[in-house]
Amino acid sequence: MNALxxxxxxxxxxxxxxWHEKSHTYRFRTDYDVVLAIAFDEDDMLETAESYxxxxxxxxxxxxxxxxxMRDTVMLIIEHFFKVNQAALLYICENGxxxxxxxxxxxxxxxxxxxxxxxxxxxxxxxEDMEGLENFAALIIRKDNPKFVDIVSEFSNTIxxxxxxxxKYDQ
Amino acid sequence: METANKExxxxxxxxxxxxxAAKERKKARIAEITQSLCEEYKEKxxxxxxxxxxx
Numbered sequence: 001m002n003a004l005x006x007x008x009x010x011x012x013x014x015x016x017x018x019w020h021e022k023s024h025t026y027r028f029r030t031d032y033d034v035v036l037a038i039a040f041d042e043d044d045m046l047e048t049a050e051s052y053x054x055x056x057x058x059x060x061x062x063x064x065x066x067x068x069x070m071r072d073t074v075m076l077i078i079e080h081f082f083k084v085n086q087a088a089l090l091y092i093c094e095n096g097x098x099x100x101x102x103x104x105x106x107x108x109x110x111x112x113x114x115x116x117x118x119x120x121x122x123x124x125x126x127x128e129d130m131e132g133l134e135n136f137a138a139l140i141i142r143k144d145n146p147k148f149v150d151i152v153s154e155f156s157n158t159i160x161x162x163x164x165x166x167x168k169y170d171q
Numbered sequence: 172m173e174t175a176n177k178e179x180x181x182x183x184x185x186x187x188x189x190x191x192a193a194k195e196r197k198k199a200r201i202a203e204i205t206q207s208l209c210e211e212y213k214e215k216x217x218x219x220x221x222x223x224x225x226x
Contacts, residue, residue: 023207035212037204045193053197056226059208092197093226103226130191161183162190 001040001052002084004077013076014069026077030070034060038077043090048150050087054078054140075114082120082142088151093136104136111140119143121152125159201225 004026009017015028025037040052056074081089093104104124111122123139139155141148205223212220 020207023204025204035208037208039200039204041196041200043193043196045189053193053200055197055201055204057201057204057208058222058224059205059212059220060222090193091226092194103224107226127190129194130187135190135194158186158190161179161186164179164183166180 001042001087004080004084009076009080013073015073017073017077028073030067032060032067034058034067034070036070036074038074040081040085040089045090046088046151046154048154049145049147050085051090051151052081052085052087053090053092071110071113075110078140079116086142086145086147088145088155089140091138091140101136104138107138121148123152123155127159127162128165 003019006017006019013028015030017026017028019025020027020037023037023039025039027035027037029035036056036058039055039057041055043051043053045051045053078089091107093101093107108122108124111117111120114120119142121139121141121143123141125137125139127135127137129135139152141151145151205225209219209223212218
């Protein structure tokens with residue numbers, strides 16, 4: 001992955017973003033003392049193109065308040081990721097605490113209010129995995145990606161395959 | 172027909188395995204980042220954080 005230009009991001013970002021070498025994450029601290037870590041980890045879920053799994057983790061001692069500056073900083077980091085990487089981004093909601101649907105919806109809402117949303121395709125999906133758990137995921141890709149059609153086709157076909165369940169085939 | 176069906180299920184299984192592996196990698200990565208964030212928080216404040224949100 002090509003590293004993001006922090007000086008360029010920080011010219012616009014509401015919060016100052018830094019690189020945390022030890023954990024290989026981008027970090028920032030909000031006005032409410034919430035620390036956010038953002039990771040882009042290469043993955044092989046898509047076969048037709050370079051793809052990364054996107055993660056955001058925040059910690060705090062009080063429940064996180066609604067913070068537009070936090071949303072804008074996260075979206076700016078994603079925007080700069082795509083400026084320097086011709087790749088697809090996969091968002092797989094963490095489902096360890098049962099709040100994955102709420103997080104998936106909030107992420108979709110963030111994206112719907114993003115100033116450059118028309119330059120991107122956000123494709124949210126629900127995937128029932130091998131353990132029968134429902135997972136909320138999304139493909140995020142710039143519309144000017146040269147492999148746009150291949151990537152979207154592969155992702156759509158994969159999701160369509162997952163919707164056909166083995167037990168239905170057996171009947 | 173049977174060959175086509177067999178191919179379909181093999182492709183589906185391979186794709187599902189890739190998805191499960193991606194989930195596992197994300198889980199492991201989240202655990203690693205969360206630990207690092209919590210340790211830093213404790214060093215700074217003396218306590219572990221009460222709220223951890225993972226997206």
